[in-house]
Amino acid sequence: MKRSKTNTGFLYFLEKILRSHPLLYFIVRQFIIYTNIFEEDANGVVFLNLGKKVNIIDVGASDGIASKFFNRKLKINKIICFEPNKSYVRILKKLNIKNLIVNAYGIGQFNKYYKIFFPRYKFFSKNLDLITYTYYNKQVLLNQINLDFRFKKNISIVKSKIYLKKIKKMRSKIDLIKIDVNGHELSVLKGLSKIIKRDKPALIIETGEDIKMIGRHLKKYGFEKYLFLNKYNKFMKIKKNYPLNTYFLQRNHLKLRVT
Numbered sequence: 001m002k003r004s005k006t007n008t009g010f011l012y013f014l015e016k017i018l019r020s021h022p023l024l025y026f027i028v029r030q031f032i033i034y035t036n037i038f039e040e041d042a043n044g045v046v047f048l049n050l051g052k053k054v055n056i057i058d059v060g061a062s063d064g065i066a067s068k069f070f071n072r073k074l075k076i077n078k079i080i081c082f083e084p085n086k087s088y089v090r091i092l093k094k095l096n097i098k099n100l101i102v103n104a105y106g107i108g109q110f111n112k113y114y115k116i117f118f119p120r121y122k123f124f125s126k127n128l129d130l131i132t133y134t135y136y137n138k139q140v141l142l143n144q145i146n147l148d149f150r151f152k153k154n155i156s157i158v159k160s161k162i163y164l165k166k167i168k169k170m171r172s173k174i175d176l177i178k179i180d181v182n183g184h185e186l187s188v189l190k191g192l193s194k195i196i197k198r199d200k201p202a203l204i205i206e207t208g209e210d211i212k213m214i215g216r217h218l219k220k221y222g223f224e225k226y227l228f229l230n231k232y233n234k235f236m237k238i239k240k241n242y243p244l245n246t247y248f249l250q251r252n253h254l255k256l257r258v259t
Helices: 009-018 022-032 040-047 063-071 086-094 136-147 185-191 195-201 211-221
Strands: 054-059 076-082 100-103 112-123 126-129 155-165 177-180 200-206 224-229 234-237 247-249
Touching: 022 112, 022 126, 040 063, 040 200, 040 234, 040 247, 054 063, 063 076, 063 177, 076 112, 086 100, 100 224, 112 136, 136 155, 177 185, 185 195, 185 200, 185 211, 200 211, 211 224, 211 247
Parallel strands: 054 076, 054 177, 076 100, 177 200
Antiparallel strands: 112 126, 112 155, 200 247, 224 234, 224 247
């Protein structure tokens, strides 16, 4: 299990402080959507061959932080978001992004409801839900809370359910897929298997415990795994240690020297 580290240097230490207390994290998360801050290794998408006008699938779109990042960094034709959480869906629909399509459900290998768990922090009489910490496995969530938060008093675990669908058809050719679903990434890939096989898009996937299985699954379609070195603006093949986000690419996606 890894800490939810998204940056390095000064930003890493700042993030570490913000994540130490649930209330502080909740407050900052409400404002971060209005900033240009995002996971630094996502900058690698700028250095990919993705075409002149890019079609993107954003799975686990949450409050739109990734979609806003892509919209700033790339020439977008269409961003197709999949997000089953109702409060996030309301935020996504208010974003000022042209050709943003919001689907109020997630993606999975099967069409069914799934149990999810997320932390709730009680501040006096008010319940603050930390939806970004939604996990499909309760024990994994508890482990992550223990890693990230120093102050855990008044945190309870809420059980809910969400609906996931397998995507069989999509008219647009997809150039890039981003997946961040806290441990359900392999199921998402299988739910998108027809689109991945057809379009061979670049993929950026949050690294989790199933990342090696994901690598074996995607290797069947000719993908190799890479990390992006933000300091040097280049990609490197992953040999042993995985970064926060793993890129799965084909040779035609790369326009930089790879080491």
